[in-house]
Amino acid sequence: MIPAIEIKNLYKSFRSGFFLKKQLVLHNLSLQVQQGEAFGFLGPNGAGKTTTIRIINGLSYPDQGEVFIFGKENTNVGVKARVGFLPEEPYFYHHLTGWEFLDFYSQLFGYSRRYRHKRIAFLLELIGLQEYADMQLRKYSRGMLQRIGLAQALINDPQLVILDEPMSSLDPIGRRMVRDIIIDLGKRGKTVFFSSHILSDVEMVCDRVAIIIGGRIISVGKIGELVKEKVDFHEIVLDGISTDKLVPEFEVISHETNRTLIKVEGEEGIQRALTFIKVHKGKVISVNPQKKSLEDIFIDEIRKGGERE
């Protein structure tokens, strides 16, 4: 299947300062997002997420490299009709009402009045702003603006939705709503590409993630795999065996009445502990793999990135 987004060897630099010194912000960035997947683009602030997204959307031009959306060049107008985009910290026409705002964008797709009416009503309900349809955007709160921004990104029922930090500036209810919308889009076979520096959001929603640091992709993969690779050890909670017996054999982390927590490493360690507990007529309460969270991996990578530089 043709990838929804294919980025090939992207380089981008900016010139800044008095002497217009060249600063490389994207370094040989390549990435593929398959159709139908929810893809998280993770990175700390200033890593190059927004620059990449702007290049994907044809707002900025790369120094080198190519971007294809559904197999066609990203600047192709026909392809843009299949894409929805919510920029980071979007600003809107404050003079328009919520309805007029959505109507304006839907007109850019050349839809009939009747279809526009139906689609806008549906989207306003989806984001829970139907009561504010006739209010000017200048009176909207930041969260409401983010929501109406999301609605404009979905106005064309896009095959690919690109969201730049969609959950920033949202309260917990707003985040939940955005998360649900992303999950729902996934269920309907849409491709969602979204950037974030908030890991828990990505962890809950995405099939795959790419971690970008300092303009380079550090790792790409399924969250499960990225995390699985990093299982450090297992913790076993047990009962019925005194610590005196356990200490020579295992590392005892804590002991309370009826509960002892031991730490074992690797599959062999688990088997040895389980046999030991059985022999000593103890009871296993739980075996918990202690994985590194995405956040730990993220911080590790940032640290490594810093060391490399």
Next chain:
Amino acid sequence: MKVYPIALNTFREAIRDRILYLLLFFALLMIFTSRIASLLTVGEESKIIIDVGLSAISFFGVLMAILIGITLVSREIEKRTIYNILSKPIRRYQFLLGKYAGLLLTILIMDFIMTLGLLLTLYFKSGRFELHLLLAMGLFFCELFIITAFAIFFSTFTTPILSSIFTLAIYAVGHLSWNLLALKERIASFWGKALCFMLYYLLPNLENFNIKNEVVHQLTIGWKTVLLAIGYGISYSVVIILLATLIFQRRDFV
């Protein structure tokens, strides 16, 4: 027709801008009070009203074109609303054309209101509609074609303040550029002559659209002059908008 929604939105944004009404208010105030100035003269009242009125329309019309024109395009870039628009299936030149059309529509309506104010002021004075003023207004509108095109052109690559200064400079230079031809005759050096000649044809000659004296003194104006001025206004604007499109096409929005 993707230009249409952009033009309509531009128009909608412009007419909801308070600064427009402030300028309109002062323009109308000046037109109505020209009656007072006319009392100072004997037998020439209408001429004074027309003179002051046309000057007011010209001054405030240009101010509107510059202030609204520059803020409307720059604001899109500065406030990043342009990111949303350009990610939609629309070409960059369509966006600029939409902006240009929306601005011209706004200015046309404002000019119409100011002209109506002037016609009514004159009607109350002389009891008849001085419809020959419409020709002066029509040509002035052609001048605004060029001024607005420049406002958009500068907005595509520089900041709002610099755009306003540059456009104002073009307005001033445009009304003085005819002097370059006179200067050319007085300069002995070949290169000096060549420079004057080149600048004269490069810079807009906005005096082509100024028929205020003819209108005030009710002199006949040849159709050839009018048609040439209209042709000049349209072609000059097309070139400027084309240049703006070329720059805008390569502009990196970061």
